[in-house]
Amino acid sequence: MPKKNKTKEQLSAELQSLRKQFNDFLDELPDALLEVDVGQGLTHMNRQTQRLFGYTAKDVADGIEIPQLFGQNEYDRAVKIINSYIAESQKRKTKYTPSQKQKLYEFVMRRKDGSLFHAETQTSFVLDGKGVPTGLRTIIRNITERKLAEAASHDLSQIMNSSPDFIFKSRIDNFKFTKVNKTACDYYGYSQEEFSKMRIFDIEVAPPLKEQVRKLYDTTPVGNVIEVFGTNKKKNGDTFPVHVRFLKLDEEFALANVRDITEQKMAEEELKKAKESAEAINIELIQSNEALQREIIERKNLESQLVQAQKLESIGQLAAGIAHEINTPIQYVGDNTRFLNVAFGRIKTVLDKSSELINAAKEDAVTEKLITEVESVIEDTKMEYMLEEIPMSIDETLGGVERVATIVRAMKEFSHPGTGEKTLTDINRALENTITVARNEWKYVAELVKDFEPALPLVPCLPGELNQVFLNIILNAAQAIADVVQDGSEGKGIIKVSTSSAGDWVEIKISDSGTGIPEEARSKVFDAFFTTKEVGKGTGQGLAIANNVVVKKHGGSLNFETEIGQGTMFVIRLPIKAPNN
Amino acid sequence: MSKILIIEDVEEARNSIRRTLEMDGYDVITAPEGKKGLNLIQENILDLVITDIFMPEMEGLETIRRIVKSKPNLPVIVITGSIELSFLEVGLQFGAVSGLYKPFTPEKLLSAVTKALE
Numbered sequence: 001m002p003k004k005n006k007t008k009e010q011l012s013a014e015l016q017s018l019r020k021q022f023n024d025f026l027d028e029l030p031d032a033l034l035e036v037d038v039g040q041g042l043t044h045m046n047r048q049t050q051r052l053f054g055y056t057a058k059d060v061a062d063g064i065e066i067p068q069l070f071g072q073n074e075y076d077r078a079v080k081i082i083n084s085y086i087a088e089s090q091k092r093k094t095k096y097t098p099s100q101k102q103k104l105y106e107f108v109m110r111r112k113d114g115s116l117f118h119a120e121t122q123t124s125f126v127l128d129g130k131g132v133p134t135g136l137r138t139i140i141r142n143i144t145e146r147k148l149a150e151a152a153s154h155d156l157s158q159i160m161n162s163s164p165d166f167i168f169k170s171r172i173d174n175f176k177f178t179k180v181n182k183t184a185c186d187y188y189g190y191s192q193e194e195f196s197k198m199r200i201f202d203i204e205v206a207p208p209l210k211e212q213v214r215k216l217y218d219t220t221p222v223g224n225v226i227e228v229f230g231t232n233k234k235k236n237g238d239t240f241p242v243h244v245r246f247l248k249l250d251e252e253f254a255l256a257n258v259r260d261i262t263e264q265k266m267a268e269e270e271l272k273k274a275k276e277s278a279e280a281i282n283i284e285l286i287q288s289n290e291a292l293q294r295e296i297i298e299r300k301n302l303e304s305q306l307v308q309a310q311k312l313e314s315i316g317q318l319a320a321g322i323a324h325e326i327n328t329p330i331q332y333v334g335d336n337t338r339f340l341n342v343a344f345g346r347i348k349t350v351l352d353k354s355s356e357l358i359n360a361a362k363e364d365a366v367t368e369k370l371i372t373e374v375e376s377v378i379e380d381t382k383m384e385y386m387l388e389e390i391p392m393s394i395d396e397t398l399g400g401v402e403r404v405a406t407i408v409r410a411m412k413e414f415s416h417p418g419t420g421e422k423t424l425t426d427i428n429r430a431l432e433n434t435i436t437v438a439r440n441e442w443k444y445v446a447e448l449v450k451d452f453e454p455a456l457p458l459v460p461c462l463p464g465e466l467n468q469v470f471l472n473i474i475l476n477a478a479q480a481i482a483d484v485v486q487d488g489s490e491g492k493g494i495i496k497v498s499t500s501s502a503g504d505w506v507e508i509k510i511s512d513s514g515t516g517i518p519e520e521a522r523s524k525v526f527d528a529f530f531t532t533k534e535v536g537k538g539t540g541q542g543l544a545i546a547n548n549v550v551v552k553k554h555g556g557s558l559n560f561e562t563e564i565g566q567g568t569m570f571v572i573r574l575p576i577k578a579p580n581n
Numbered sequence: 582m583s584k585i586l587i588i589e590d591v592e593e594a595r596n597s598i599r600r601t602l603e604m605d606g607y608d609v610i611t612a613p614e615g616k617k618g619l620n621l622i623q624e625n626i627l628d629l630v631i632t633d634i635f636m637p638e639m640e641g642l643e644t645i646r647r648i649v650k651s652k653p654n655l656p657v658i659v660i661t662g663s664i665e666l667s668f669l670e671v672g673l674q675f676g677a678v679s680g681l682y683k684p685f686t687p688e689k690l691l692s693a694v695t696k697a698l699e
Contacts, residue, residue, distance in 0.1 A: 320664055324635070327662035328591050331683040335597035338687050342604060389600055396593040444637050492637060 032142075034069075037126075037135040042066055052119075052142060054112035071108030071116045081105060082123075086133055106143065118147040166258040168200065172217050172251065175199040175210070184258070189235035200256070205231040205239050220248050232258065241265050303548065310545055314471055315415055321440025325407050329400035336397040343390050346381035353377040410436035414471070418464035425463045427506055427574075428452040431497055434470040442478035442495055445485050446512070451498035459506050459574050465549045466574075469558075472542035473510045473570045480514020480568060493567075504576050505556075511569035517562040525560065550574070583628035583698055584608040588618035588644060589660075590636040594683075598631065598660075601687040602694065615639025619647055627655055629697050631690075632677075634661040634668050642671055649676035656697040660685070 006014075023044060026033050032049035036042055045053075045060050053069060067075040085103070109119045120143045126135035157179075160167045166184035170177050180195040188195075188203060201207035208230075220226055226246040233239045240260045247255040353374045360366045410433035435448060442448060474495065481493030493513040500507050517525060526547040550558040555575050562568040585607050589595040592613070599609045610625060612618035614636040622630065630648055634641035645657050659672030662683040669680035679693045 323664040324662040327664070327683040328594050331662065331685070332591075332593040332597035334684050335601055335687060339597070339600045339604065385603070392596065393600065396596060400593055440635075444635055444640070 032140040034138045034140065035126075035135065036066065036138070038133065043135070049140060052111075052117075052140060053109070059112065069109055071110050074107045074109070078105070078107060078121075082136070106147075109140070117142050118144045163257075166256075166260075168195075168256040168258065169249075170200050170254055170256065172248070172254050175201065175213065178253065187234070187260070188232075194235075203232045205233050216246075217248065217254065220246075222248050222250055224248055229261075232260075306545065310468065310472075310542065314468070314475070317475075318437050318441070318471075322407060322411060322437060325440050326404055329403040333397050333400040333404075336393040336400070339393055340390065340397070343386050343393075346383070346386060350374075350377050350381055350383055407436060407439075409433075413463075414467050416464055418462055420462070422460040422462055424458035425461050425466070426456070427459050427461075427466075427508060428454075428456050428499055430463055430467055431470055431499065431508070434467050434474060435497065438471055438474050438478070441475055442481075444492075445478055445482045446493045446495045449494060449496045451496065453498075453500045456499050456506060457501050457576050459576060461554055461574060462549070465553065469546040469549050469572065470508070470510070472546050473572075476542065477510060477512030477514060477568070480512050480516075483515045484513065501576070505573045506576060508572040508574070509569055510572075511567060513567045516564040516566055517560070517568055518564065522562065526558075582606065582608050584610070584625065585629045585631060585694065586618060586621055586625070586627050587611045588613075588615060588630065588632040588636070588641070590614055590633060594633070594662075598690065601690055605687075605691050605694075607694070615641065615644030615647075618644055619651075622648060622652060622655070627652075629656050629658065629694060631658045631660060631694075634659060634663065634672060642668070642675055645672055645675040645677050658693055658697055 023046070026035075026044065027047040029046060029048060032052040033044075033046045034042065034049055035044035042064055045055070045064065050056065050060060055064060069075075070078065103123060105121045105123070107119050107121060108116050110116055120141045122139040122141075123136050124138075125133040126137065128134050160169075160179065160181035161183070163181060163183060166187060167179075167181040168177055168184060169179035176197075176199050177195045180190075180192060185192060185195065190198070200213075201210075216226060224247075226248075228244045228246070230242055230244060231239050232242045240262050243259045243261045243264075245257045247257070249255050357366065357370055357374050360370055413430075414433045414437045431450075431452070435450070474497070477495045481495065485491065485493050495513075496509070496511045498509045500509075526543050547558050550556045550572055557573045558570065560568055560570045585602055587595055587598050587602075587609060589598065589611070590613050595611045595613070599611055602609045610621055612621050615632070616639045618630070618632065619639075621627075632641045632644050632648075636644075641659060641661070645659060648655060648657055656678045657676065659669060659677040659680040660683060661668050661672075661680070664682075669682065672680055678697045681689060681693060
C-alpha cells in the first residue's frame with residue numbers, strides 16, 4: 001500500500017488508532033494525567049486520574065466538566081494562572097517551548113464523592129505551529145499526606161518559635177539536636193546551625209550518663225512526659241537552673257521543653273527565707289511568750305514576796321510595839337511574883353508565930369507576952385496589907401501571863417506565812433489577832449470598838465495576806481486619828497471594826513475618826529507607792545497591796561467612804577464561795 | 582518616910598511598882614497619866630516621881646518637862662516598856678535623874694529610888 005494513496009478515512013483510522021495507543025500508554029503511567037483542549041475542554045483523563053478522582057470510565061465517556069475537579073475557587077485560580085502565563089509569554093514575545101521548566105502548582109481538588117485532596121500539578125502547554133497554546137497536559141499528584149506532614153511540621157515550628165520556653169527536638173539514637181526554637185537560640189547564645197552540631201549533653205552543667213538517658217528513653221513509652229530538674233549553661237558560660245519536660249515523640253525523636261527556673265528558685269529561696277524568718281519570729285514569739293510567762297510568774301512571786309516583805313516590814317514596825325506590849329506584863333508578873341515570894345515569907349513568919357501560940361494554948365501556957373508577940377508579927381509583916389494585895393497581885397499576874405500568851409499567839413497567827421492555799425478562816429479571830437499585834441500602835445490615840453457578828457461564816461482566804469490587809473487599814477486608821485488627836489490632850493479617837501454577813505458575802509468595816517482622805521488623794525489611794533505620809537512613816541504600798549489581795553486574790557471588793565474632819569471607813573467584801581482561781 | 586508618885590497607864594504595872602515600893606516602906610500615890618500626875622504633884626509634898634513614857638492624855642516626856650519646870654527640885658525617874666533607847670535619853674535630857682527599861686527587877690528600882698532620894 002503506497003503511502004500517498006492513503007485515504008482520508010485511512011488516515012483518520014490511523015490517527016484514532018494512534019490516539020488509542022497513546023491513551024492506553026497514558027493509562028499505563030503511574031501518574032494521574034489530564035489533557036485539556038482550549039476549545040473542547042477535557043479531552044483525556046487517564047486511569048490513574050480516574051482512580052484519583054473516583055470516576056469510572058463510563059463517567060469519563062459521559063463527560064466531566066473541568067470545574068467539577070476543583071475545590072471551591074480553585075478552578076478560577078487555575079484559569080487565572082493559565083491566562084497570566086499566556087499573557088506573560090505573549091508580552092515577552094517568547095514562545096513557549098516544552099523544554100522550559102514546567103511549573104508546579106498546588107490546588108485543592110475535588111473527588112466525585114465531593115471529598116477534597118491536596119494535589120500538585122505539573123502542567124505543560126500544547127502549542128500550535130505559531131507557538132500559541134491550544135491545550136494543556138497536567139500531571140496530578142496527591143500530596144495530601146505531604147501537606148499534612150508539612151502542616152504539622154509548620155504548626156510545630158510555629159508552636160516552637162512562639163513558645164516562651166526553650167524547645168529542643170533531638171534524636172533519641174545519638175542525642176543530637178535536630179531542631180531548636182528561636183527562644184532557646186537567643187537565650188543560650190547558639191545559632192540553629194551551632195545547635196545542629198551539638199548534643200543534649202553539651203548544654204548540661206553536670207551531664208548525666210548517656211546510659212541513664214538511654215535507659216530513660218527506652219523505658220518511657222511514646223507520648224509520655226518525663227520531668228527532670230538540672231542546671232544548663234549558656235555559650236558564655238552562664239549557668240541557670242532548669243525544669244525540663246521530655247516528651248518522647250516517637251522512637252526516633254524526643255522533644256524537650258526547658259524552662260529557666262532561676263526566678264522560681266529565687267522565689268522559692270525567698271519563700272524559704274521568709275519561712276525561716278517567720279519561723280525565727282515564731283520562735284522569738286514563743287520565747288518571748290515564755291519569757292512573759294516567766295515574768296508573770298516572777299511578778300506573782302514578787303507580788304507575794306512584796307506582800308511578805310511589807311508584812312515583815314510592818315512586823316518590824318510592830319515588833320517594837322509588841323516588845324513594849326510584852327515588857328509591861330513581864331514587868332508586873334515579875335514584880336508580883338517577887339512580891340508573892342516576900343508575902344509567902346511573911347505569912348510563914350506569922351504562921352510560925354501563930355503555931356507557937358497554938359502549942360502554948362494546947363499546954364494551957366498562953367502568955368500575954370506571946371499574944372503580944374504574935375500581934376506584933378502580924379503587924380510587922382503588914383498582914384492586913386498583904387491580905388489585901390495578895391489576891392490582887394495573883395489576879396494581875398495571871399492576867400499578865402494571859403496577856404503575854406495572847407500577844408504571842410496573835411503574833412504567831414498573824415505572821416503565819418500560810419500554806420499558799422486558801423483556807424477556811426474565822427475572820428473575827430483574824431481581826432482580833434491583828435488588833436492585838438497592832439495594839440501598841442493605836443492604844444494611845446484611840447479606843448478600839450469591836451462589833452463582830454458572832455456566827456460569821458468562815459471565809460476561804462489566804463489568812464496571812466488578809467491579816468496584812470486588816471493591819472494596813474488599822475495602822476492607817478490609827479495614824480489618821482493620831483493626826484487629829486495630836487498629843488492626846490483632847491482625848492482619844494475611835495477605831496471601829498465590825499463584821500457582818502449578807503448573802504454570799506462577808507463584810508468587814510474598819511472606820512476611824514481621823515482626818516479623812518483629801519479629795520485630791522482619793523483616786524490614788526490604791527496606787528502603789530502613793531503616800532501622803534511623811535518620809536519614814538509609810539512606803540505607800542499598804543493599800544495597793546490591800547487592793548491586790550482583796551480584789552485580785554480573793555475576788556472581793558475594797559472601797560472607802562471618807563469625809564474631811566470626820567474620818568474614813570474602809571469596806572472589805574469577801575465572797576464566802578471562793579471564786580475559781 | 583519618903584513619898585513617891587507613880588505615873589503609869591497600865592493598872593497592873595502601876596500596882597506592882599507600888600507594891601514594890603510600899604514593901605520597902607515608901608508612901609506611894611499613883612496616877613494613870615501625866616495630867617492627873619501633875620495635879621497630884623501640886624496637891625502633895627513629894628520626894629520622887631516615877632513616870633512611864635507612853636501614856637494616853639499626857640505622855641511621860643511632856644510630863645517630865647512640866648515637872649522639872651514647876652518643881653525643879655523634885656527628882657523624876659523615867660521608866661519605859663519601849664525597847665527604843667532614844668526615849669529614855671530624851672527623858673534624861675528633859676531632866677529625869679535616871680531611867681529604867683522594863684522589865685526591871687525590884688532591886689534595880691529600889692536602888693534607883695534610893696539614889697534619887699539622896
